[in-house]
Amino acid sequence: MKILKAFFIFLYRIWFYVLVTVPILALFPILVISILREKWYPFFFALARLWSTIILFGMGFIPKIKRETHYKKGQSYMFVANHTSMADIMLMLYVTRNPFVFVGKKELVKIPIFGFFYKRTCILVDRNNPKSRLEAFRRAQNKLKQGLSVCIFPEGRVPDDLTLVLDIFKDGAFRLAIEHQIPIAPMTFHDNKKRFSYAFFSTSPGVMRVKVHETIPTKILGKEDKRLLNNTTRKIILQELTNPTL
Helix, strand or coil: HHHHHHHHHHHHHHHHHHHHHHHHHHHHHHHHHHHCCCHHHHHHHHHHHHHHHHHHHHEEEEEEEECCCCCCCCCCEEEEECCCHHHHHHHHHHHCCCCEEEEEEHHHCCCCCHHHHHHCCCCCEEECCCCHHHHHHHHHHHHHHHCCEEEEEECCCCCCCCCCCCCCCCCCCHHHHHHHEEEEEEEECCHHHHHHCCCCCEEEEEEEEEECCCCCCCCCCCCHHHHHHHHHHHHHHHHHHHHHCC
């Protein structure tokens, strides 16, 4: 029975990568055109949201979203959420209509086809390299100046300890938000670890609950407040993870 279960889970995981790849191949010419100019990025973002929707529903993941607020069109935000799964990328795209740029780990560039667009549309960072982190910070500043939003998973990585509810947050997202006086937009992803984590047997179709929290203003904050903002945001997400409201 265990062997049979493992076989079906293996096929289910392969299906995920099929869903990641096939829409990109089908839309490849349009996607390439959409990344030729920076001002066309919102069009690329709309295609990315379509891609994420295909993957989520193709895997049998049903987003259930509870919103405390609705994001304003044309407003830049710093989107942050807990990080437990590759599906976090798709769910963040599905939830958010405001065009944003991911700050993500450079290792994902190695994924065939997906990596081609990931490299050209996201801000890549080697978290073990101070120079890379500084360059990523500079590029994120440029995107914010263009009126886009930025998404950072402030844990920096998926925690190795699968029993850990929420890792410590790094300060980069909060420093950027204060410098550019944009609101922090926290979200809590409840079920992604259970639906599609990096642990082989932790995968199944079902509901993906998302709590969209009230945004946190930063206009009255100074650089010295980044740790306070960090702790406040983490507390909001941790509270929702430990005492769900949906």
